[in-house]
Amino acid sequence: xxxxxxxxxxxxxxxxxxxxxxxxxxxxxxxxxxxxxxxxxxxxxxxxxxxxxxxxxxxxxxxxxxxxxxxxxxxxxxxxxxxxxxxxxxxxxxxxxxxxxxxxxxxxxxxxxxxxxxxxxxxxxxxxxxxxxxxxxxxxxxxxxxxxxxxxxxxxxxxxxxxxxxxxxxxxxxxxxxxxxxxxxxxxxxxxxxxxxxxxxxxxxxxxxxxxxxxxxxxxxxxxxxxxxxxxxxxxxxxxxxxxxxxxxxxxxxxxxxxxxxxxxxxxxxxxxxxxxxxxxxxxxxxxxxxxxxxxxxxxxxxxxxxxxxxxxxxxxxxxxxxxxxxxxxxx
Numbered sequence: 306x307x308x309x310x311x312x313x314x315x316x317x318x319x320x321x322x323x324x325x326x327x328x329x330x331x332x333x334x335x336x337x338x339x340x341x342x343x344x345x346x347x348x349x350x351x352x353x354x355x356x357x358x359x360x361x362x363x364x365x366x367x368x369x370x371x372x373x374x375x376x377x378x379x380x381x382x383x384x385x386x387x388x389x390x391x392x393x394x395x396x397x398x399x400x401x402x403x404x405x406x407x408x409x410x411x412x413x414x415x416x417x418x419x420x421x422x423x424x425x426x427x428x429x430x431x432x433x434x435x436x437x438x439x440x441x442x443x444x445x446x447x448x449x450x451x452x453x454x455x456x457x458x459x460x461x462x463x464x465x466x467x468x469x470x471x472x473x474x475x476x477x478x479x480x481x482x483x484x485x486x487x488x489x490x491x492x493x494x495x496x497x498x499x500x501x502x503x504x505x506x507x508x509x510x511x512x513x514x515x516x517x518x519x520x521x522x523x524x525x526x527x528x529x530x531x532x533x534x535x536x537x538x539x540x541x542x543x544x545x546x547x548x549x550x551x552x553x554x555x556x557x558x559x560x561x562x563x564x565x566x567x568x569x570x571x572x573x574x575x576x577x578x579x580x581x582x583x584x585x586x587x588x589x590x591x592x593x594x595x596x597x598x599x600x601x602x603x604x605x606x607x608x609x610x611x612x613x614x615x616x617x618x619x620x621x622x623x624x625x626x627x628x629x630x631x632x633x634x635x636x637x
Contacts, residue, residue, distance in 0.1 A: 317372045318414055320421055323385060323407040324365035331392065331402055332363050338446050341366070341388050349460040353380040357462050358421065360428040361446040367425045369412075371462075381407045383595045387623070390616045399613075422466055423488045426452075430489065438486060449485070453478055553636045555593065555607055561635045562589050574608050586610075587618040588627050594619055596632045 325331040332338045338361050345368075349356045353375035359368045370377070389402040412421060426449040429435045435444050442455050450456040452463050470480035556570070563570040566585040573586055586608060594601045594615065601615040608615070627635075 317377075318412045318418065319368075319370050319372065319377060319409045320412055320425075321368040321370060321377070321381065321407055321409045322365060323381075324404045326401050326404045328364050328404075329402075330363045331365065331388070332361055333396065337388075337392060337395070340391055341384070342446065344384050344387050346458070346460040348375075348380050348384060349462075351375070353383075355462040355465070356460070357418075357448070357466055358425040359448045359461075360425050362428055362432050362434070367428060369418075369421050369425055377409065379597060382597075382599070386594055386601070386616070386619070390620050394620070419466075419469060419484065422452075423485050424491075426485060427488060427491075438482075438489065452481060553597070555599075555604065558593060558597075558635055559589055559607070562592065565631070565635070583618075587622045590615045590618040591622040591626050592632050592635055595626070597636060 323331075332341070341361065345356060345359065348354065352373045354370040354373045354377070357369045357371070360366065385403055385407060392402055393399060412418070426441070426447055429444050429447055430438070430441055435441045441447070442450050442453050444450065445456060448458070448461055451458040451461045452466060467474060467477040467481060470477035470484070559573060560570045562585055563573060566581060566588065568581050568585050572582055573589065575582075589608075590601070590604060593599050593604050601619075602612045605612040605615045
């Protein structure tokens with residue numbers, strides 16, 4: 306398969322944030338929060354990314370992840386779309402839930418990895434969702450309890466974090482606790498935001514467009530890291546761009562799924578609600594939006610249905626989605 310764009314290449318560390326539109330709440334109760342945590346666990350277990358730190362705040366959330374076998378854009382599309390569809394159905398609302406899609410900063414491991422783990426996990430304290438560190442250890446909507454051994458979350462990557470505090474786990478937890486306590490009075494840390502955030506939709510192409518000579522890109526605010534780190538990322542982005550990554554088109558994907566499921570691609574945009582056509586449309590919706598991370602509105606236009614019909618089909622397919630091998634074959 307072609308090499309992925311460097312922004313989504315395996316092993317890249319990202320600080321990701323998603324915020325409610327107009328700062329509206331994206332979590333109204335624990336059921337909303339539990340739903341997102343479940344989606345995070347599924348993505349982590351599937352190998353989409355390694356999840357080191359995370360925190361849910363009523364109107365936004367933070368993640369610190371290292372990309373795995375799935376491009377970050379695809380993983381985040383699955384996460385945000387799934388949450389938005391469920392949230393809107395539960396609370397009888399319509400329209401966009403999130404402000405844009407999501408924002409991410411590509412981060413250099415040293416010296417930022419542990420600083421970001423601490424900063425993200427102290428978010429509930431700064432937001433006054435908990436009063437102190439003891440309450441933070443019992444707060445289930447952040448990764449901190451798993452790191453101190455208060456909650457079992459096998460899908461959260463705790464070993465890599467704790468190893469940085471020592472080989473003995475109990476001593477490492479003690480050192481980690483002290484590290485978090487030392488950051489309690491630091492307040493907001495704009496220096497950990499890289500001065501700005503990457504719009505995932507633009508990827509590295511957007512970063513490259515802002516290159517205006519050495520001074521501009523060596524201090525690129527969309528990356529949190531040294532000038533050498535920025536330069537290396539941009540160089541690799543250019544190399545990947547020159548390779549010309551191949552992407553499956555909607556029509557090609559539709560034709561492949563239609564052929565596999567014994568229907569005609571042209572009939573999938575028609576009015577028929579015959580079961581085979583409905584199943585093919587649902588498979589296409591799930592693969593196009595969830596697996597590939599594309600827009601449901603684009604698919605709705607192609608199928609001559611409403612965007613809500615696309616997302617309803619996706620929701621129905623959640624419990625029994627197409628197999629990973631099928632989707633890989635359809636999109637190869």
